[in-house]
Amino acid sequence: MQNVAVKVVVTPLLIGGASLAGRRWGHQVGGWLVALPLTSGPVAFFLATDHGNAFAGHAAIGMLAGTISQLAFALAYRALAHHGMTAAFVTGCVTFAAATTVLAYLNWPAVPTFLLVLAALVAGFAITRRAGRTTDEPVEPANPPGWDLPLRMIVATGVVMGIIGLAPIIGPHLAGLLSPFPVFGVVMAVFTHRTHGPNAAVAVLDGLIMGLAAPAVFFLALALALPSLGLMAFAVAAIAALATQAGTMFAIPGDATATATSR
Secondary structure (H helix, E strand, O other): OHHHHHHHHHHHHHHHHHHHHHHHHOHHHHHHHOOOOOOHHHHHHHHHHHHOHHHHHHHHHHHHHHHHHHHHHHHHHHHHHHHOHHHHHHHHHHHHHHHHHHHOOOOOOHHHHHHHHHHHHHHHHHHHHHHOOOOOOOOOOOOOOOOHHHHHHHHHHHHHHHHHHHHHHHOHHHHHHHOOOOHHHHHHHHHHHHHHOHHHHHHHHHHHHHHOHHHHHHHHHHHHHHHHHOOHHHHHHHHHHHHHHHHHHHHOOHHHHHHHHOO
């Protein structure tokens, strides 16, 4: 019961805090921020406490591979953003599911998996830079409805609890692949799309893609360190992820950074 209480409290606090920070700094910076493993990270921790370090270490490799599925979702949504929110969202989810299905057959060790993920992220970043986006729509965030933040927190908590509950049934690899589904990124992109239009949603997804290096490094460090360090591996992985996230901040275009710092 104590473990359940921690799960119910910690997850919405993480998501709620990230949501408020995203509102403060705008679309692209907000998307970059929520690329951090705010749902899959807690899932990995709770898998370690509930099922042991070996189980969580195997799941961490699946979560690392799942970064490619997140990238696939973002690129698919981005490609169809100007064809409507529903079409973009459905296509993104289908693409995520297709990528996850393929990756379910990939059972590589942590380092080769990371190299594959890194190559995919470099290609994804190049696609976003090459495609670009127009700036003829407003970028100032609108005031969201009062139920927006509680809904995000509830959905994220439900996903964490659901994956943890299913983990013993579907196994660590599939649980790891499913947990990186970008719940918060999806909610932010969809709500931004609805209130500001497709260009703003694309900005969120561009930020998300730039930030995906951080969860990749997090789960690589976690998979490598869990066998020897136990739960202390989460501290090591968090430091590595935050350092990586700080480095990717320099990839954010100057106009977005200026907008963020001027608020």
